[in-house]
Amino acid sequence: MARVVRIHEYGDASVLKLEDVDVPSPAENEVQIEVRAIGLNRAEVMYRNHAYLQEAVFPSRLGYEAAGVVAEVGSAVKDFVKGDVVSLIPPSDIARWGTYGEIANVPARNLVKHPANISFEAAAASWMQYVTAWGALIDQAKLTKNDFVIVTAASSSVGIAAFQIARIVGATVIATTRTSAKRQALLDAGAHHVIATEEEDLVARVMEITEGVGARVVFDPVGGPAFEPLTASMARGGILFEYGALSTEPTPFPLFTVLGKSLTLKGYLYNEVVSDDATLERAKVFISAGLASGELNPIIAKTFPLENIQEATLFLESNQQVGKVVVIV
Known part of the structure; x- marks a missing residue:
């Protein structure tokens, strides 16, 4: 028993x-x-x-x-x-x-x-947090030191995992949160920039941070009305990973932004990693090394x-x- x-x-x-x-x-x-x-x-x-x-x-x-x-x-x-x-x-x-x-x-x-x-x-x-973030950012988006990545719901465990994984490859992390209450905690956790979306203009701040280029990668578990400004914050040819549906409101499809910037909008599931033996093994190697070195904490x-x-x-x-x-x- x-x-x-x-x-x-x-x-x-x-x-x-x-x-x-x-x-x-x-x-x-x-x-x-x-x-x-x-x-x-x-x-x-x-x-x-x-x-x-x-x-x-x-x-x-x-x-x-x-x-x-x-x-x-x-x-x-x-x-x-x-x-x-x-x-x-x-x-x-x-x-x-x-x-x-x-x-x-x-x-x-x-x-x-x-x-x-x-x-x-x-x-x-x-493992849930690091495998989820690794599969999207590293295995699929091929994130590099030249990239900006927007991480929404940033105070979640997966959000913070995304900060750490992005930092391993040298990418710049833009974290979003509703208010500035968690700003310092998110900076301490590894975000390079924090945008409080109820207090600041997301698109304007991202364009300021990226010098008008936008973020190539967006990692979002929310959906809902924020979807439109997120796509407007992206770089031409960028990819947005939607890995959740935390918002209870409808998610608009920003057709002209997607067309004009040649964006990829991808539904992403953690199971894409764990269902494939070769991908799972790559995840184990990367994450185990990061945990052993302390880069993933x-x-x-x-x-x-x-x-x-x-x-x-x-x-x-x-x-x-x-x-x-x-x-x-």
Whole structure:
């Protein structure tokens, strides 16, 4: 028996229940880990609220990220042994391999022996954010030292990961946030410039920063009305990655701006990286090296014990944090 968080219905944070559950042995290509830390993600909130791509079958586990110690390996697993210290690159199913709990069975191909210099908390806070940012900025956009990149929802863990990854290749980061309240925190986290979109003219400020050229890359999880000024802030031939839909308002299509600047607007999913073995391996190499060198250093906003999982997810939903919310087991 192990303590595991499950939901028996869709709803607010109160539906998260910590229960004693029998966890089976891992399947042949799985590894069972004793979970030491869990990274929380907005996808889990959406899943719990019945606003996600995947439907729940109740009672359902949930959770994408974790770090811990290998307890048991499946019969076909060759690369891990009991006692290995590992972290999980989030797999494709939020429920089947749910990480909220003391024990989790996870696919071996998504595990990494994380660098010895990082803690369980940092390891659990790393992979979703860095894989998401790496796939768009490095693997697809081919970001370079000559580029400007606009990062929206910049105080999120993925936003801050994008700062750090862009800095590794020497690109200039323009972070956006609604008000100036988080300006200094975002500068401290690695942004070169911060634009408060409710207080400043986004297009004018980007053109001032880029000396009239615009940003070649935009990394946006919001959509909605801001989509139009974002495209107006882009350089000719630029690419905009839309990797979320946080805005509840309609997203306009700026036809003449897209035509006039020959822009690429791309829907981007984290699964584009993890579903392809070669791409996933490139991500592992880049991110592991960055974690080992300290160039990638996840910012942890706050930690909570497993018993306080409801409070932890409410804090995530409050948007007060800068960085990752982590649950310690």
